[in-house]
Amino acid sequence: MVVRSWRHIKERYNLIGVICKNCGTVYFPPREICPKCRRKTKFEEIKLSGRGKVYTYSVVHVAPKDFEKQAPYVIAIIELEEGAKITGQIVDCKPEDVYIGMPVEAVFRRIKEDGDDGVITYGYKFRPIEN
Amino acid sequence: MRDVAIIGYGQTKFGELWERSFRSLIVEAGVKAVESAGIDGKDIDEMYVGNMSAGLFVGQEHIASLIAEHAGLNPIPSTRVEAACASGSLALRQAVLNVASGASDVVLVGGVEKMTDVVDATSAISSASDQEWEALFGATFPSLYAMMAQRYMYEYGLTLEELSMWSVIMHENGSKNKYAQFPFKVTLEQVLNSSPVAEPLRLLHCSPVSDGAAALIVCEAEKAKEFVNEDDIIYIKASAQASDTIALHSRESITSLKAARVASEKAYKMANIEPKDVDVAEVHDCFAINGLILMEELGFCKKGEAGKAVYDGKIAIDYDGFPAINPSGGLKAAGHALGATGIRQVGEIYWQLKQDKEVKDRQVEIKNGYGITVNVGGTGGTVCVHILSNKK
Incomplete structure (x- = not known):
């Protein structure tokens, strides 16, 4: 599973997505073709700002094994400024303070560990933007 | 395309069935379906089975073969269909298309999951989402x-x-x-x-984590009359x-x-x-x-x-x-x-x-x-x- 983590470092560490120059749609994570343009796809990499708003969220109480220590935690879909939506945790605030429309920004965090001696997966989580 | 009918159905109880194995569940459902249709094993031309993840839940792939064997239906063609929780209806759709096309007259279509043999069912279920x-x-x-x-x-x-x-x-x-x-x-x-x-x-x-199986007998609509009363034929x-x-x-x-x-x-x-x-x-x-x-x-x-x-x-x-x-x-x-x-x-x-x-x-x-x-x-x-x- 090391390769599976390593392969996505660019996207998960630096929020690199793609923009289709044919239709202007931004995708994260990057994909092979633009579903709207198919073979007319013209992808270029785009560095996403990481800023966006909470589109929806849930407070997870029953967690899978890898996340048990973190429960309860907030999982959310964030609508990024560039238009793409992305799934990640919301941290650095109380679960009850999260609301739809809350401004957030991406932060680099440890996501999970693959057992005691396994790979540590890093990537993005989101935290509220201070007003 | 030919008209397609259902002439039989059977299912096991759904639940935490600790004493039951994957194969015993699907065979029970299949036998009940065959009995309710009044057909014989030899009348079945082909079978499909819907299953999400025997690989993750019971460590068994190649279940099409396993089920055909344990149902005593070798050597008819047996095919597993997978689309997470929609596996069952997709298997039925394949059976319907098969009979409608004229390739087969009578098809057994089953669905089965044995979910309680695994410790971390939450992780296995999450494989239906984008991992x-x-x-x-x-x-x-x-x-x-x-x-x-x-x-x-x-x-x-x-x-x-x-x-x-x-x-x-x-x-x-x-x-x-x-x-x-x-x-x-x-x-x-x-x-x-x-x-x-x-x-x-x-x-x-x-919904809960469940063990269970269900099976239908799908038949060409005219041929259905050979097996069941006309009032008991339900058309797809x-x-x-x-x-x-x-x-x-x-x-x-x-x-x-x-x-x-x-x-x-x-x-x-x-x-x-x-x-x-x-x-x-x-x-x-x-x-x-x-x-x-x-x-x-x-x-x-x-x-x-x-x-x-x-x-x-x-x-x-x-x-x-x-x-x-x-x-x-x-x-x-x-x-x-x-x-x-x-x-x-x-x-x-x-x-x-x-x-x-x-x-x-x-x-x-x-x-x-x-x-x-x-x-x-x-x-x-x-x-x-x-x-x-x-x-x-």
Whole structure:
């Protein structure tokens, strides 16, 4: 599973997505073709700002094994400024303070560990933007 | 294309069946289906089986071979079909296409899941979502539906009480189903006070982890008369399927299920009926919110109005002027043995339309003679709809 983590470092560490120059749609994570343009796809990499708003969220109480220590935690879909939506945790605030429309920004965090001696997966989580 | 009918159905009890193995479940369902159709093993030309993940749940792949052998059906062709929780109805669709095309006359189609042999079922179930961009970040399967519910509440003002009433009605219906995992009633207070799983969803908004199997006998419509009375033949009027993004975050809207809308519109057209013609429906309520969304996608009520219809009891078996929804108790109370669910839903409609003694305690009044099923894979990445009728 090391390769599976390593392969996505660019996207998960630096929020690199793609923009289709044919239709202007931004995708994260990057994909092979633009579903709207198919073979007319013209992808270029785009560095996403990481800023966006909470589109929806849930407070997870029953967690899978890898996340048990973190429960309860907030999982959310964030609508990024560039238009793409992305799934990640919301941290650095109380679960009850999260609301739809809350401004957030991406932060680099440890996501999970693959057992005691396994790979540590890093990537993005989101935290509220201070007003 | 030839007309296709159902002439037999059988299922196991759904539940935590510790003493039962994967293979014993599917063989029990298959034998019951064969017996109810009055056919013999040698009459079966081919078989399909829907199964989500025997690999993760019991460490067994190549189940098509395993099942054909244990059912004593070698050497007929046997094929496994997989689309997460929609595996069962996709297997049925393959059987329907097979018979309609003329390739086979009689096809056995089963669905099975043995979920309790694994310690961390939550992780196995999450493989129905996008592993690399949802599950890896801590999104559990219930939390994906919880996020749909949260957004639905925000957009349409659905209350937790309205959502919870779904579970109350499902358990009311399930209490009349001896095969149901939870054949007992619950109160609104019990639903509201059950432990949180992924807020806003609580335990009693969620379908359970289940073992179970179900099987149908699908037959060419004319040939069906050789095996059963004409009154006992139920016709498959439509079989339609559609796809959507696997990840919830890639959809334009998460308060609707586009694939369900596309598949149901196609199915209504194939059957040449409208939503108002439906007497009874079995919808995929893996979580209560999905039951509500599917009522809207099937055209039973307008967008945002399902919660009120449920709270007012319109979906109940004895309510007049609205389709009865999930007389079996749905996935919520009848149980959700993933790969078996799509078959079990169609089996319930089959029983309802032929007014079988199996459903005498929960018989829906059959006026127009049409029933519909909608089976959802993942969070809506695959949806398959079937329309059945007691009229040819």
